[in-house]
Amino acid sequence: METAGQLSKFGYNVSLVEKEKTTGGHLNKWYKLFPDRRDSTEVKAYLERITSDKGIKILTGTTIEKLAGTKNGLSVYTDGGEELNADAVVVATGFDLFKSSRKEEYGYGIYDNVITSADLEEMFRKGRISMLNGRSPKTVGLVHCVGSRDEKVGNLYCSKLCCVTAVKQAIEIRENLPESKVFCFYMDMRMGGAYYEELYREAQEEWGVNFIRGKVSEASESINDKLIIKVEDTLTGRPLKMELDMLVLMAGMEISKSGEKIAEASGLKTGDNRFFSPADPHYGSNRSNIQGVFYAGTCTMPMNITETISHARAAVSDVIDFLNNNKKLDG
Amino acid sequence: MDKFGYTISKGRQINYEANSKHVADYILDREPSFRLCIECGCCSATCTTGNFTKFSLREIQILLKRGENDQVRESITKCMLCGKCTLVCPRGVNTRNVIILAREAFRKRIQNAV
Numbered sequence: 001m002e003t004a005g006q007l008s009k010f011g012y013n014v015s016l017v018e019k020e021k022t023t024g025g026h027l028n029k030w031y032k033l034f035p036d037r038r039d040s041t042e043v044k045a046y047l048e049r050i051t052s053d054k055g056i057k058i059l060t061g062t063t064i065e066k067l068a069g070t071k072n073g074l075s076v077y078t079d080g081g082e083e084l085n086a087d088a089v090v091v092a093t094g095f096d097l098f099k100s101s102r103k104e105e106y107g108y109g110i111y112d113n114v115i116t117s118a119d120l121e122e123m124f125r126k127g128r129i130s131m132l133n134g135r136s137p138k139t140v141g142l143v144h145c146v147g148s149r150d151e152k153v154g155n156l157y158c159s160k161l162c163c164v165t166a167v168k169q170a171i172e173i174r175e176n177l178p179e180s181k182v183f184c185f186y187m188d189m190r191m192g193g194a195y196y197e198e199l200y201r202e203a204q205e206e207w208g209v210n211f212i213r214g215k216v217s218e219a220s221e222s223i224n225d226k227l228i229i230k231v232e233d234t235l236t237g238r239p240l241k242m243e244l245d246m247l248v249l250m251a252g253m254e255i256s257k258s259g260e261k262i263a264e265a266s267g268l269k270t271g272d273n274r275f276f277s278p279a280d281p282h283y284g285s286n287r288s289n290i291q292g293v294f295y296a297g298t299c300t301m302p303m304n305i306t307e308t309i310s311h312a313r314a315a316v317s318d319v320i321d322f323l324n325n326n327k328k329l330d331g
Numbered sequence: 332m333d334k335f336g337y338t339i340s341k342g343r344q345i346n347y348e349a350n351s352k353h354v355a356d357y358i359l360d361r362e363p364s365f366r367l368c369i370e371c372g373c374c375s376a377t378c379t380t381g382n383f384t385k386f387s388l389r390e391i392q393i394l395l396k397r398g399e400n401d402q403v404r405e406s407i408t409k410c411m412l413c414g415k416c417t418l419v420c421p422r423g424v425n426t427r428n429v430i431i432l433a434r435e436a437f438r439k440r441i442q443n444a445v
Contacts, residue, residue: 189369201422204366208359210396213370233345235370235393240345 002312003090003296003319005050010320014056015084017076019063019258023051025094031124033305034161034168035195043305063258066265067091067293074292088319091268091276091288092296092312093259097251098147098155105218106143106249113137113227113246114219116146117165120173120248129176129246133225137180137245140173141229142166143216144186148252157273159252159302163189164196166250167203174207183210183242185231193304212240219247253302268293276300286315294318350398357436358395358429365429367422368392374416374426380409388416388426395433407433 001023004014022028024047030040051058063079067089076084100108100116107114112132115123123129131137144166148159163186170182189211191197203209214231222228226243233240255263255275263270269289271277276299279287286294296312297303303311358365374388375381381388386409394403407430416426 201367205363208366211369233393233397236345236390236397236399238343238345240347240397242347 001047001051001092002309003092003315004056005047005053006313006316007319008051008053008055010316012055012320012323015086016051016056016058017062017064017078017084018058018060021061023047023058023060026097027305029118029121031121032168032172034164035193035199037168037172064093064262066262067290068266069290069292086292088292088294088322090294090296090315090319091259091262091299093256093262093299095253095298095302096256098153098159098254100146100249100251102153103146103150103249106146106216106247107219107221107227108249111219111221111227111247112225114249115246116249116251117162117169118251120169124169124172124176127176129173131245136177138177139181139242139244140183140246140248141216141227141242141244142170142182142184142248142250144184144250145215146249146251147254149187155252155254155273157302158190160190160192161302161304162250162252163191164193164199166248167191167196167200167209169248170209171199171203171207174209181210182207183212183244185212185214185216185229187213187215214240216247253298255299259299266290266293273301286311286318292322294322345397345399347397351400352396352398354400354403354433354436355395355398357439358432361432362425362428364422364424365392367424369422371421373419373421374424377415377419379413379415380411384409386410388430391433392424392426392429400437403433404437407437 004016007014024044027040027044032038033040065077065079067074067076073085073087074089076086076089097118108116129136144162147153148155148157148162166184170184173180173182189200191200212231212233214234216229216231219227219229227247229242229244231240263276269277276295278285278295278300279289285300286296288295294315296315297308370389370393372389378388380386386406391403391407410430412427414427420426
């Protein structure tokens, strides 16, 4: 959306193709954003504003199957059999959240009160955090790195945002339920963003969130509907057992299924992490291996909203350079 | 009766709910910076006692938070209260006061903490 908006400002005709009914992607599902807990609708409103220009044609409910180079530029093929022609194409297919049910040992989809970070956002928006029986949880555990840094699910990489999401959500749980106790189970706290570490400190200092270093190995359900988790408290060097009312899984990021299909059908290179592989990791993160095809955002790696918007804006510069100079950008 | 040297192993698992957190709560009420520990180990690294004995202030703090009070009661008597740990803490935890308050809590024999 950012790329489309900026390109339009420069006078280019842009077609924005979205597979869902509305634009905005995952932003639509998130309630408040880290680290300042700003309402996500403000960012969405900005993106909608810059894409409301007449020069932008928005095609929602349309899936791209494939793109290919032609004599006069590029062609994009939709699921409806349509062919769209363009001089340049920006791939901004984003990410999918890791399917938490794949980590069966945590019991998502099996136990009543095991939910994901996305499910919790929905509860925040509704203004009520509740267990399946309608009651408020008194003890909540947040499991970091679900689907990230885990060879067992084939994702060796760190999704980068789940740590700060967990800290943000832990604070929000304590805000909503002042009587509750919240525990974050982490392997490492990766607070590498502006004001992330400060938010972590606030979670400890002002909200009394407990941080336990150790990856939860499994969850089970007791006869009285409690969740029992097993974890090694690695800083005491002892195994630890705990009873919880609710377990929240911090789902990581994966390349979107639709992006994966486009890559395969079009011959766009992907990396070992399955994300789109940019032409150069340092100075060409917006360029692909096909002339005239560019990348923007989380289709190349996990990114937060600020990084995504910056990356999308950087793509504009490469696109304009390509269109004006129409030469192979190789450095 | 012949003795074959067999014993029953005591479980090593921390049973979080069963443990009393009263000592930790006593400290938290009076020294809120206790919350801020990130277990970096800087306090233990500088600690004179820790360099000559098994005393680890990092470990003591976490054991108190888990309610493993039995493991702490004896060891905290080793601290000489020099306060070097407080000087090096990157999170600003008043570690010296944590020890003082822990001793106080044990001395007062607050509920379930003995």
